[in-house]
Amino acid sequence: MLGLLGKRKQTPLLGIDISSTTVKLLELSRTGDKYRVESYAVCSLPQDAVVEKAINDVDGVANAVRSVVAQSRSKLKQVSAAVAGSSVITKLIDMPVGLSDDEMETQLTLEADQYIPYLLEEVALDFEVQNPSAERENMVEVLLAACRRETIDLRVEAIEGADLEAKVIDVEAYAMERAYSLIREHLELKEDSVVAIVDIGATMTTLSVLKDGNTIYTREQLFGGKQLTDEIMRRYGLPLEEAGLAKKQGGLPDDYEPELLNPFRDAVVQQVTRSLQLFFSSSQYNDVDYIIMAGGVSFMDGLSELVQEQLGTPTVVANPFAEMTISPRVNAVALGSDAPAMMIACGLALRSFD
Numbered sequence: 001m002l003g004l005l006g007k008r009k010q011t012p013l014l015g016i017d018i019s020s021t022t023v024k025l026l027e028l029s030r031t032g033d034k035y036r037v038e039s040y041a042v043c044s045l046p047q048d049a050v051v052e053k054a055i056n057d058v059d060g061v062a063n064a065v066r067s068v069v070a071q072s073r074s075k076l077k078q079v080s081a082a083v084a085g086s087s088v089i090t091k092l093i094d095m096p097v098g099l100s101d102d103e104m105e106t107q108l109t110l111e112a113d114q115y116i117p118y119l120l121e122e123v124a125l126d127f128e129v130q131n132p133s134a135e136r137e138n139m140v141e142v143l144l145a146a147c148r149r150e151t152i153d154l155r156v157e158a159i160e161g162a163d164l165e166a167k168v169i170d171v172e173a174y175a176m177e178r179a180y181s182l183i184r185e186h187l188e189l190k191e192d193s194v195v196a197i198v199d200i201g202a203t204m205t206t207l208s209v210l211k212d213g214n215t216i217y218t219r220e221q222l223f224g225g226k227q228l229t230d231e232i233m234r235r236y237g238l239p240l241e242e243a244g245l246a247k248k249q250g251g252l253p254d255d256y257e258p259e260l261l262n263p264f265r266d267a268v269v270q271q272v273t274r275s276l277q278l279f280f281s282s283s284q285y286n287d288v289d290y291i292i293m294a295g296g297v298s299f300m301d302g303l304s305e306l307v308q309e310q311l312g313t314p315t316v317v318a319n320p321f322a323e324m325t326i327s328p329r330v331n332a333v334a335l336g337s338d339a340p341a342m343m344i345a346c347g348l349a350l351r352s353f354d
Contacts, residue, residue: 062161175347
């Protein structure tokens, strides 16, 4: 069974997040209960190397991974990476108390075809014991996770193509949970707070709702910062790279803010509102206690304030590094700018301490 979930001895791992437009790397160390950022880097991917979280160009991704490792100057060779939650099927199953891992694996493999709509030879399976069963005595809840081997193999191939070893393949939602645990402590949120994390990347927005630190809902939508980049390219005749830089660094004509930026901010608020309404309509909840904005778009000036004002819910921008110390070799200013987009990379790097 492949490591989609856990059960790994402590080993230093590079967290590498392969998104639609970038590869992000993070290395953490820990002393006591304090973390330190040892190295970090971000590198752009070739256009369409990854489309909707699926790798199209293994060599292009491998080159970006190699580049991000060189930039970071990390010496680590073992990697924790992740697949998108939408590519993973999870199921809670009751099983007898007291089974060894090997016995549980055998039984789950025999029964998995009841739960998985693919041929078993096409999927990688993993499992993790959760809690005693609420329904049945002498049983435990076991989380079964299954992902098509092809999805995992392409990530492993890209990582190995950069002369690294894929030690753990996680699920993005669980990486986000781990990173959220740092933010929850920093913001002093109550254990049972219902918190929405809205992760807006270049092409995809993922809403994760957590209660008691566990994900109770996740949904991906096609919407992201690339829409604004595309508008800048069209309006001002800039190539992709220049449009992306101008979006971050400024220097665009005076009509940029009223004509492009403000309508895009409004579109983000609509997207957050719509995503939350879908969650409310499919659950027992009709409110969340907190909204955490993540992803590259969330660092946009005034965006979190606008979301808070429109939705009436306390809203902050994610910074999983708020309580961490930072190695002198890390550019702290750049890390601060990229922090909201580093949630998944952070959750992956935290696998070093499982």
